[in-house]
Amino acid sequence: MPEAPAAAPWYRRLMLGLLLAPALLWLFALIVLPHVDLALLSFRERVAPRQYVASLAQYRTFFGEPLYWRVFVRTAVLSALATALTLLVAFPIAWTIAKLARGRMSALLFVVCLIPFWVSETVRTLGWMILLRESGVLPALLVHLGLTTQPVELLYHDATILVGLVYTSLLFMVVPLVGNLESLDNALIEAAYDLGGKGWSILREIVIPHAAPGITAGCIVVFMLTLGNYLTPTLLGGKNSLWFTEQIYTQFITRFNWEQGAAFGFLLLALSTAMVWLGLKVSGQRFSDVMRRA
Amino acid sequence: MAAIPDLEVRTLAKRFATHLAVDDLSFSVARGSFFSILGPSGCGKTTLLRMIAGFIQPDRGDIAIGGRSMAGVAPNRRPVNMVFQQLALFPMMSVAQNVAFGLARRGIGRAERTRRAEAMLERVGLGGAGGKRTDELSGGQRQRVAIARSMILEPTLLLLDEPLGALDLKLREHMKIELKQLQAAFATTFVYITHDQSEALVLSDHIGVMNHGRFEQLGTPQELYYSPASAFVAGFVGANNRLAGKALAVNGSLVQLATSGGWVVHAHRQGPITAGMAVEAFVRPEATLLGRTSADLPPGQTAHAGEVISLLFDGANSAVLLRELQSHIEFRIALPQTGAYADLQVGARIYFSFDPQRAICFAAADAHA
Numbered sequence: 003m004p005e006a007p008a009a010a011p012w013y014r015r016l017m018l019g020l021l022l023a024p025a026l027l028w029l030f031a032l033i034v035l036p037h038v039d040l041a042l043l044s045f046r047e048r049v050a051p052r053q054y055v056a057s058l059a060q061y062r063t064f065f066g067e068p069l070y071w072r073v074f075v076r077t078a079v080l081s082a083l084a085t086a087l088t089l090l091v092a093f094p095i096a097w098t099i100a101k102l103a104r105g106r107m108s109a110l111l112f113v114v115c116l117i118p119f120w121v122s123e124t125v126r127t128l129g130w131m132i133l134l135r136e137s138g139v140l141p142a143l144l145v146h147l148g149l150t151t152q153p154v155e156l157l158y159h160d161a162t163i164l165v166g167l168v169y170t171s172l173l174f175m176v177v178p179l180v181g182n183l184e185s186l187d188n189a190l191i192e193a194a195y196d197l198g199g200k201g202w203s204i205l206r207e208i209v210i211p212h213a214a215p216g217i218t219a220g221c222i223v224v225f226m227l228t229l230g231n232y233l234t235p236t237l238l239g240g241k242n243s244l245w246f247t248e249q250i251y252t253q254f255i256t257r258f259n260w261e262q263g264a265a266f267g268f269l270l271l272a273l274s275t276a277m278v279w280l281g282l283k284v285s286g287q288r289f290s291d292v293m294r295r296a
Numbered sequence: 297m298a299a300i301p302d303l304e305v306r307t308l309a310k311r312f313a314t315h316l317a318v319d320d321l322s323f324s325v326a327r328g329s330f331f332s333i334l335g336p337s338g339c340g341k342t343t344l345l346r347m348i349a350g351f352i353q354p355d356r357g358d359i360a361i362g363g364r365s366m367a368g369v370a371p372n373r374r375p376v377n378m379v380f381q382q383l384a385l386f387p388m389m390s391v392a393q394n395v396a397f398g399l400a401r402r403g404i405g406r407a408e409r410t411r412r413a414e415a416m417l418e419r420v421g422l423g424g425a426g427g428k429r430t431d432e433l434s435g436g437q438r439q440r441v442a443i444a445r446s447m448i449l450e451p452t453l454l455l456l457d458e459p460l461g462a463l464d465l466k467l468r469e470h471m472k473i474e475l476k477q478l479q480a481a482f483a484t485t486f487v488y489i490t491h492d493q494s495e496a497l498v499l500s501d502h503i504g505v506m507n508h509g510r511f512e513q514l515g516t517p518q519e520l521y522y523s524p525a526s527a528f529v530a531g532f533v534g535a536n537n538r539l540a541g542k543a544l545a546v547n548g549s550l551v552q553l554a555t556s557g558g559w560v561v562h563a564h565r566q567g568p569i570t571a572g573m574a575v576e577a578f579v580r581p582e583a584t585l586l587g588r589t590s591a592d593l594p595p596g597q598t599a600h601a602g603e604v605i606s607l608l609f610d611g612a613n614s615a616v617l618l619r620e621l622q623s624h625i626e627f628r629i630a631l632p633q634t635g636a637y638a639d640l641q642v643g644a645r646i647y648f649s650f651d652p653q654r655a656i657c658f659a660a661a662d663a664h665a
Contacts, residue, residue, distance in 0.1 A: 189380045190384050192384070195372050197372075198372045198402055207397070208388070
């Protein structure tokens with residue numbers, strides 16, 4: 003149809019519009035509209051009952067109150083750490099699925115990575131609590147093995163939160179990595195080996211540069227999911243978790259301070275945007291390439 | 297006594313599940329020569345090459361390179377480099393980085409690496425291209441980068457795994473010449489695998505024709521072409537007319553055979569043949585003479601008659617395909633370069649003959665089995 007692109011007939015444009023309509027509606031009604039409203043909320047201050055003025059007070063409170071920005075920084079650092087750990091754990095798994103396992107074995111390994119997601123996150127995390135709490139399975143086992151004299155509380159540590167976050171994020175790192183590593187020609191690895199390369203130098207010179215878009219895509223997704231996670235840090239970290247999403251929840255639900263909560267929400271959005279931008283800059287990747295690989 | 301061969305393979309064998317890929321193979325390759333392993337796909341040539349490179353462990357036998365046994369030596373420690381089928385240039389690196397990769401792995405400093413990579417690129421005619429990305433190069437240039445990348449490590453042996461397979465015909469012809477010149481310039485031993493008999497004939501000093509994991513014949517291109525040792529080699533190397541039939545009489549080195557349609561020809565005996573055996577004779581298209589009448593043919597040779605069924609014009613390689621009148625067997629004859637038969641028409645009656653000494657007769661393959 004050589005004439006088609008020149009002037010798309012009106013019905014074709016209508017069809018395209020109709021096909022995109024649900025997605026656009028969803029995007030507009032559920033993402034854009036609430037965020038516009040939240041943005042407006044965050045820039046006002048209640049001076050008297052039912053009386054509001056435009057102000058930067060909510061943001062000032064954030065920077066003025068050490069608890070808030072410390073939790074903010076802590077969330078960012080722990081999220082970055084969880085992302086790095088997820089990458090370290092996911093890479094060998096993805097390598098095994100993409101390069102070592104064949105046919106059915108490869109599919110089976112993929113399913114094994116997927117299985118945890120058949121259970122809801124809440125149930126899964128509660129399962130972790132059963133294992134890790136002081137009266138739980140793992141502390142009892144440690145006592146039984148004589149490694150500890152009495153049951154230790156394994157919940158409510160930063161390490162516990164990290165373990166939970168890595169576990170939850172694993173699949174989102176494995177999928178883009180597998181896609182990327184599968185496209186790596188085995189002949190390149192053999193050639194590098196043939197030319198005198200060893201495991202580590204081949205990983206650094208050939209595999210990682212090839213997998214960079216997949217690594218970046220996986221890291222972006224995992225970082226965003228981790229930063230915005232509420233359930234895992236709250237359940238596994240308890241009162242010590244000090245996760246920023248918890249602060250947002252507190253402002254909205256407990257304190258009923260929607261203005262402050264909205265401001266926190268935007269700060270979190272700014273943080274994740276900044277971190278993604280930074281990640282792309284550091285790895286020298288382009289966002290469009292990365293998203294295509296994800 | 298001759299120098300130690302660069303490659304010596306002794307009673308090498310490799311089996312994959314039920315399939316015997318390489319079957320008790322022994323041969324050696326002299327220093328500085330161009331050795332080709334020629335065979336159809338699935339004959340085991342890739343397995344053989346990968347065993348030499350060290351990517352596959354042999355079940356049995358030994359490989360010695362430069363007189364040193366390679367048993368238990370990893371690929372990255374062998375004095376062997378390989379040019380891969382799809383070349384396997386590193387797309388994440390520049391041309392110069394590709395060439396310098398092996399030097400970097402040997403811990404040679406950056407300045408020295410850059411200097412040597414540039415010198416090597418100069419040597420393969422790619423001076424100044426070091427900064428380019430590999431996908432900015434043409435197929436022929438990529439090939440030269442792949443060779444430069446290996447040759448910079450000064451291997452005892454360069455293995456080439458059908459590197460011309462991915463190129464189009466014209467470039468392949470060009471690269472054949474270039475490969476031969478590069479090999480002569482480097483004076484390194486090349487071991488080249490291919491399924492293309494023309495590549496093997498043009499390039500090689502010696503060729504091993506491989507089939508079912510064994511060498512059917514090992515010899516110079518001329519030996520393979522003019523005196524094939526087996527029916528497989530006769531059929532695989534160069535164009536040939538195959539006439540299957542039964543030996544009527546054996547007179548010294550001459551066999552008289554009759555094809556299924558009762559066409560009687562004479563051919564030179566190769567191997568033991570007795571009257572009554574199933575045999576196969578091979579006659580080269582260019583070993584046959586044409587005549588418009590039987591009187592045009594040399595008096596000592598038997599004249600055969602045929603009907604033209606097709607004219608295959610291909611410049612200097614033009615041929616005529618005809619059907620022998622009695623047996624209706626198709627027979628291909630090269631047209632002489634003089635243009636004497638330019639007016640030949642499909643359906644025309646024509647006579648042909650060949651010297652029985654240049655037609656080779658083998659016992660049929662299934663007669664052995």
